[in-house]
Amino acid sequence: MTRSHSPGMASHMYFSWTTPLIVRAYRHGLKEEDVSSTSDWRCPLLPDTTSLLALFDSLEGDLRSRLWLMMRWRMIKAAVLMFLYSAIQLVLPLLLRGAVVAVDDDDPDGWWYAVAIGGLVFTGSLCKEHQLWLNYQVGAELRALFAALVYRRAMSMRQYELQPSTTNLITVDAQKFNELLPMINWLWAAPLSITAAAVILVSIEGREPSRAVLTTHLRAQGVACNVSFA
Structure with a gap:
């Protein structure tokens, strides 16, 4: 793999797919020598299927335990980043x-809030x-x-034992893993965030605003039910 085909630091920080070769193609266009510098061009970001099968066969246990051993550290790292x-x-x-309170009070140290907000937005991204x-x-490896x-x-x-339709269906279903995995952390992160936000809101504003919001929500649900049955 040549240097032109390897992702740079900015690519690793975000999606890791923008290589110098792609940047040069976008800005200036490519020549024949740019794409023929290596005879075996592969994506350096994902292992090939042969390597995946070799790793799978080298592990012991049932299907679930093997898959977990193959993917566990990246899944744990992704969960920590999502948290x-x-x-x-x-x-x-x-x-x-x-920051708003600091501006109202003319607090000279209020700019620290702006710095913290900018840093956290960047880190969160x-x-x-x-x-x-x-x-x-x-997901792609699965x-x-x-x-x-x-x-x-x-x-x-x-x-005579082979059922092509079943084989094709299972192959198509494998695509669902690639679609599911990027969103899987939201299954626990979204309820956790909603619960934590509700607790913070109650601790800051008290119970009365929360009761008002809950009452308004229940009233809206009641009106919607009455309209649907009318």
């Missing part, structure tokens, strides 16, 4: 509130995008691995 992003999203309104990229990697396992099994079966 940091959720925590930052909860802290930002509090810092913004502090990195955490969110990097966990998305890690989960996308895992898709490739499942497709390879299905076809390897199909190749080992006799022709």
